[in-house]
Amino acid sequence: MTPGDPRTVPEPAVLSGASAPCWVHLVTRDLGDAQLFYGAVLGWTFRLGPLGRDFVMARSEGVPVAGIGAVASAYQVAVAWMPYFSVRDADVVAARIRERSGTVAVGPLTVGQGRAVLAADRDGASFGVWEWTGRAATLAPSGNRAHAWLRLRTRDAFDAAIFYGEVLGWESGEPGGCDIAYVREEVLVRCNGRPLARISSGAVEAAPDPQVRPHWQVQFPVADVDATVLAAERNGGTLMERRAVQHGSEATLRDPDGGLFTVTDVRSPADVHDG
Numbered sequence: 001m002t003p004g005d006p007r008t009v010p011e012p013a014v015l016s017g018a019s020a021p022c023w024v025h026l027v028t029r030d031l032g033d034a035q036l037f038y039g040a041v042l043g044w045t046f047r048l049g050p051l052g053r054d055f056v057m058a059r060s061e062g063v064p065v066a067g068i069g070a071v072a073s074a075y076q077v078a079v080a081w082m083p084y085f086s087v088r089d090a091d092v093v094a095a096r097i098r099e100r101s102g103t104v105a106v107g108p109l110t111v112g113q114g115r116a117v118l119a120a121d122r123d124g125a126s127f128g129v130w131e132w133t134g135r136a137a138t139l140a141p142s143g144n145r146a147h148a149w150l151r152l153r154t155r156d157a158f159d160a161a162i163f164y165g166e167v168l169g170w171e172s173g174e175p176g177g178c179d180i181a182y183v184r185e186e187v188l189v190r191c192n193g194r195p196l197a198r199i200s201s202g203a204v205e206a207a208p209d210p211q212v213r214p215h216w217q218v219q220f221p222v223a224d225v226d227a228t229v230l231a232a233e234r235n236g237g238t239l240m241e242r243r244a245v246q247h248g249s250e251a252t253l254r255d256p257d258g259g260l261f262t263v264t265d266v267r268s269p270a271d272v273h274d275g
Helices: 031-044 088-098 156-166 224-232
Strands: 019-027 045-048 057-061 064-071 081-085 103-111 114-120 126-131 149-152 179-184 186-191 193-198 217-223 238-245 248-254 260-264
Touching: 019 126, 019 149, 031 045, 031 057, 031 064, 031 224, 081 088, 081 217, 081 260, 088 103, 088 114, 088 126, 088 156, 126 217, 156 179, 156 186, 156 193, 224 238, 224 248, 224 260
Parallel strands: 019 064, 081 126, 149 193, 217 260
Antiparallel strands: 019 081, 045 057, 057 064, 103 114, 114 126, 149 217, 179 186, 186 193, 238 248, 248 260
């Protein structure tokens, strides 16, 4: 068991192409505290999975949206949110990561019916990959809006797009797969026709502030950003940054254990431009 433990990736539920963002996971210290906080702030409910008392599956309106594992203390790792991407062959992807100066921390590791890799890109942003077998979970269930989307804050968006494109097979033309589009100075990632991630330049690798260092930012759409920020503060969270963006706003919050996440009233990364 390690940070972003892949054993909390759900059983595949929706047909999806390889290379798509498929799951998000929180590594924390206290499972009870995390459930109280995210239940109050995001309205999630929780269900124990088959992995033991340190892991739960978070649900929104009955749909699995995230995993939470209380393993930060046991493994002496930072509290953090991590995204996963679906892939066809974890061995191939692990080799591609190493070939392109990324780091493979764990795996490929066999987990139930799948295999996982925990890695970091060449600028230090952590992510995971999940080998799928024909059906894969997705951040945008068929017929529903995306329950989460991603934003990579990195040193150079175009360089990062090349890294992830080569590693994950973006632009391969595979049915249901991912492609990229250049929007102003950023990169938009669309999977199966749906915008699910955005890549932005400007992060500084050596910065002391974790918000400034390269990292994948997990974004949760909410109906009311102000109300969500207030709920977070009432339940021990901290507002780290508030930003106006085209078509709405977003707020980066820190949970009581230090986990950073973002809430936004913008429904898709295709609609985000800094205001």
